Amino acid sequence: MNSGVQVGLEGRRALVTGGGRGLGAAIVRRLARSGAEVIVADVREDLAKELCESLTGEGCRAFPVVLDVRDAEAVAEVFRDLDETGQPVDILVNNAAVDVTKAVKELTAEEMTRVVTTNLLAPMYLCREGYRRMMARGGGHIVNILSTAALRTWTEAGPYAAAKTGLRAFTHTLFKEAQRDCPGIGVTGVVAGGMETPFIMDRFPDTDVAVLQSPEIVADTVMYALSVPPGSALAELVVVPRRETSWP
Template identity: 40%
Template structure:
């Protein structure tokens, strides 16, 4: 790492970072990556058991952590979590929307409730977080919202209609949000990762779908490091969108 990059990372020390989906997968890796820079962590997740596991592990390592059980698809839950964070710390500098779900079903097999759940977590959730944080970030003179999309926002495959809709929508939402945030010093970055070695594919096991070969997936810690790098840039610059894939990514190009 160059001295300039070290200086950028050092600039994150003490900042408050809110991470959704922090109880597992990329969310957990992201929380750990920001903790390594000396950030204070607000960890949000709907799975209370996993949330406590991650939060307690980070606290045991000497990090300042606030754990908030939160269903990001619910406006009141998001607003209450943001209020709790601001009750602990006077500002929120970075928010990373990692929470995501999918139902791997054809459009004829997917129920309306399943469709709504995917859109609710993957697209409505980042909207609710941004809606709650924009007034806060405007008042404090800036901030950074990082939305995690997917290569599913760039290409399409069968039995993932809701997931594709949510991630294509998130990409468009992020671009519009970036325009709205600029006058207020609010940066918006979209991370577009390819396949990762996380629990995300566990649902395949119950549906009899073959798991992707591990060699075609990447370590979520690598994507988390990319997120931290985006957040560490001087505020005069913004990484608008970053595509990071395994070398042998099958869904790109």
């Protein structure tokens, strides 16, 4: 896909969670092909390595990191390791997400915990580590991938909707704190509608792809957020398929 948004990211370093496939991989490709050095964080080492090898073959810079974003100490360790090697993160994209499609009465406590931890607490852990360091350097950008479930939910999506709603509130709070404390830091929530990615297709293989959008479109929206000059700020963007059923 040829994007209309051109952003030069040479000399900048990005970390993308859930970067091994789907939307995460689309974002990684756009960042890397725009000149950024990209750290591909994923719990699936094989997927992260394969993507990084492909991008390296194109002359891009991308490196895999195995990370379970639910582990706050593991998240902190990744940032400490980057500090020690002089590789600060300029762009953080919190993309990793999971869902369990069950009615509330059928959910186990473990399933609820996994969904909420991955989709809410994990990006909060990453924001905490990334934001502190961006504050110290005086700049950076955090992009949190949200969902239309944060705005209008549906059945069999209780923990997911709760987590994404919470992440949206957290993102807005961090945006306000950055406005107050460090105008050089951008904080943007991207509300993404249905995409043709494994996140949907693995669970709902019979989904009509005509009602979905390409993850490349959402990746391009992330790039647009990064393109805004320092004098302006993008708190939130909404990008949905034309036939999105959950918006508005």
